[in-house]
Amino acid sequence: MIHLHRLLLSILLTLAIVPSAVLGAVLGIDFGQSTTKAALVSPGVPFEIVLTQDSKRKDVSGLAFKGDERLYGGNAATIAPRLPATSFLNFKPLLGKSVDAPESELYLSRHPGSTLIPAGNRSTVAFQTPDSSFPVEELLGMSFSHIKKLAEGMLPRDSATNHVYEIAVTIPPYFNSVQRKAIVDAAEISGLKVVSLVTDGVATAINYASSRTFTAEKQYHFVMDIGAGSTSATLISFSEGKTAGSLFGKSALTITVEGIGYDETLGGDLLDDRMFQILLTKFANSHGSGIESNSRSLLRLRKEAERAKTILSANTDVRVSIESLYDDIDFRTVITRTEFEDSIQDLLVRIQKPFETALAKAGLDILDVSSVIITGGSSRVPIFQQVLINGVLKGDASKVSKNVNADEAAVLGATFRGVAVSKQFRTKDINVIETLEDGFSLTAKNLDGSVIGSQDLFPAGSLIARNKTQIRIDIPEDTDNAILEFYEGSASTFQFQLHGIQKSKGTVLAANNCSQLYPIVDAEMSVSRTFDVSGISWFCNVTIPALTEDEPESEDLKHKLFNFFNKGSSSSDSEDTSTLTSTETSTGENSETSSSASATTSSKKPKSTSTPKPRTAKQPIKYKVTYSGPRNLGRATKSTSQARLRAFDRLDSDRLARESARNNLEAYAYRIREWIEYENIRFMEHSNEDERQSFLQKALTTLDWLYEEGESLLSESLNERLSELKQFEELVTAREKEKLSSLQELLHPKTSIEEEAFTILPIDTDNLSASTTVMEEAASATETPTEETIINEPEAVHDEL
Structure with missing residues (x-):
């Protein structure tokens, strides 16, 4: 049934995605805490899951370094117990967090052997290695770059588009602006542009709705996502109706997020912790303590705990066996499902809370909900599903919906969303309506901390869309120093420290005839809910006095040129207007300026004595930024990370070329040895004994050389040695051709028409x-x-x- 649904979805998406005039490729990435999935859409690839190098549909999240070599996914997880200091797995919770955050402490407890340090002066996390350090954003950028290369390998070689530049990435609903920007920074490091950050629940809802039809009446569904790191319950409503202004009755699907609830730490990793504690206790009871100080043994035990938990989702017991776990001790035991479920009883009550939170925000009851769409790898845990049915759904198991792929629904929906936002293709009309859970605001303070006033920039409940605003700030007339503190929800993010306000104000007044003068903040929120403040400036309504008949035309031109170069945002004349919108000088006014510029300064024309409309001028205010917590990458740090990523890419390219040359040389040396030792007829016939022995010795010497120094050899040296060995085959081939040519001349001597002698005799009729x-x-x-x-x-x- 799942395969049939996947086929149907693929067909519908193929029909819905029609290439526009601009060809391109969009990559969707579901970078989870435990595993990563990716999907690709392009003109040559309708809708495909990006396979790993091992042809798997998902891979472990993270990478590891083995010397200068980078290993990704499952290969990185394999060497993590041996190289814990250079293995970086499951680091998603560290994005936008500080070293002192609870997330960092929890990470170190789950990954012994890792070392976290502050990333410069940004208060964010970096991994310390024996000879370097890597910010979390840079490691995520490397992972994105690796996925990008895998995706580009799926694009047709002869296609006009054989590169990926745009991506859509899934995120948990609780990610704040700093965490979201960290993903955007990571994408930029890898040379990609994020067109959309899609919350997990919305991505699954898009995937669910893309192959279904709805009516104009709202239909409510829950998306329950239990992943490796967190649990979320997203209450979604689906409705379908005619698009406004449509002449042919075209309908559009509307997906509205009615409410969200989540638990940031309840997930598969927490279950792994409980299983790990069971195994650790059993080992300590049988063999004593001491294993706690060995990071490699702990990592092996944790990996086995994850495997055991997964098996218990289908079986009632699991046998654990680890050879030489610690101090040459082989560890063997059996864990039952009942034993495991008893250890997580305190976690079960936490499953219901996200549902209760979401229903309260929407003002609905669980009876209003048609179904609960289950997704996420940890949703397969049997006891979690029992709590969902008995606790959340009041025993109504019919509302449990398992008709989406729990592993791939989010990445498929995110890719569809990225395609729609990027406008690379024309897609099925799906409108997504989300509102801000936490609003953005600012508070103006004196230097002593006393509050001057506060204002909302983007209030909670505002629609999430690309939005720019200019907010007027009320600062007392005699204030010379102030602090503007910006908040996301109740959390302070950064401050603008303003100094010399009165001096700056006087400069503006001296240069402009302002009827109104007040400071404004230029703020912007993206469709991915990232927040930016581009600056603070004085906003001045410039009053231009009416000209009399005695004023020269040059003065009028002076004012018009001033207004032309200072045109900007205009506001209402009322003092209480707070939100300002940008306006520009009209075409007629530009024409008037142009005609005035062509007039001579000595000419005079009658002027209207009516008062002209005021113009606006903006003058930046100097400020210093300080941050309350972690902040995102600056330009210089981002450039450094980009350069280092390119350097590692070159090392990877050189290593692949070296490995290819080494494999070719090794295979050819064995081939020569086989030709000679097994007396290949062709080579025996066209070479003498001395030649054969000489090249055999070269082949054997080459094999010894490869075993001793092959890892450190350059591809140029390997290719040069290969050329020397190929001389043997070239010699044999040349002699073979020469002999064949001689035989052909003997069997088929060359003749030409010119060599033939023809004698034309007259016809003798008598004879x-x-x-x-x-x-x-x-x-x-x-x-x-x-x-x-x-x-x-x-x-x-x-x-x-």
């Missing part, structure tokens, strides 16, 4: 009858021989031979 008689006699001699002739012919032929 024509005699010639005819001779021809008839010759013809009779070639008639079918008698039986006697046939019997005796072979003997004659044998005598001739």
